[in-house]
Amino acid sequence: MTKPWRPYALHILDAIEKIRRIEARGDVTSDDILYDAALRNLQTLSEATQLLPETLKAQYPQVPWRQISGFRNILVHNYLGNIDPVTVAAVITGQLGALQACVEDMLTKASTQPSE
Numbered sequence: 041m042t043k044p045w046r047p048y049a050l051h052i053l054d055a056i057e058k059i060r061r062i063e064a065r066g067d068v069t070s071d072d073i074l075y076d077a078a079l080r081n082l083q084t085l086s087e088a089t090q091l092l093p094e095t096l097k098a099q100y101p102q103v104p105w106r107q108i109s110g111f112r113n114i115l116v117h118n119y120l121g122n123i124d125p126v127t128v129a130a131v132i133t134g135q136l137g138a139l140q141a142c143v144e145d146m147l148t149k150a151s152t153q154p155s156e
Contacts, residue, residue: 045096046150048088049143055085056140059132068132069125078128079115085139086112092146100142108139 058081062068068075089097089108097105111131115123 043091045092046147048091049147051088052085052143053140053147055081055088056136059085059136063132067129069129075125075128078132079123082128082131083112083115086115089139096146100146103139103142104135 059078062074062078062081065071066074068078086108089105090112097103
């Protein structure tokens with residue numbers, strides 16, 4: 041039996057929504073509190089993407105799944121030293137919209153299919 045993936049997809053969308061609210065409060069590159077909050081939610085959503093089935097992710101090759109996973113490892117383990125706030129802001133503005141659209145599409149398609 042396959043482990044249900046929908047809760048992880050919803051968790052990703054929740055983290056993206058929180059990041060959008062963080063952005064609305066100010067600039068993550070100049071506010072340490074907002075930056076830390078954004079990092080925490082990026083870590084959460086990145087980890088949740090690792091728990092989506094590979095067969096499902098393969099249907100969305102436009103999403104850089106391996107890079108998202110690698111980013112999570114950098115955030116959690118700080119492999120490459122300090123995280124650059126400008127890079128984090130670029131990920132937020134440049135990548136989250138596509139990930140959100142993909143996950144929403146996954147959920148929409150799944151809602152028309154039988155439950156796991």
